[in-house]
Amino acid sequence: MILLNDQVLVGDQPMYAISGVETDTTNNRMELMGVLKGIEEVLTIAGDGTPFEIEVVSDSQYVVYGSSKWMKSWIMDGKFRQGKLTNFDLWNKMRGYIEQLGEKLKYTWTRGHDGDYYNEVCDKLAVDAYKQYKKQHNLA
Secondary structure, eight states: OEEEETTTTTTTOSEEEEOOOOSSOOHHHHHHHHHHHHHHHHHHHHTTOOOSOEEEEESOHHHHHIIIIIHHHHHHTTHHHHTOSTTHHHHHHHHHHHHHHGGGEEEEEOOTTSSOHHHHHHHHHHHHHHHHHHHHTTOO
16 A cells, blocks of 8 residues: 655645555565555656655565665575565565665654554555455455
């Protein structure tokens, strides 16, 4: 789930949000997918350059620490060369963004369901997207 704050991205719009559903997946995969989609959207809006920082705020330690800390050791110990990483396809995309954006890409972990406004909105968007999916596919 991605929520992009308008103050950085889209001018006078109060909020810009993207949500979606993928079946047969894991929470970690979707958390990482959400961040990747958000970064892709920011880069699309920015066009040729990214003159501002992108701050990834997530309640997923998997995403935040994977991107900001563990990535370096995964590269050093050869997991990227050997493709031994769970969700390798997504982590490989993240690695590309990390290399492309460098210091412009920041990460902040926030506790889930603890009153962070944007985290709560993202959670609601995720739940609503799943409910919509179930309704469209006549699932209980």
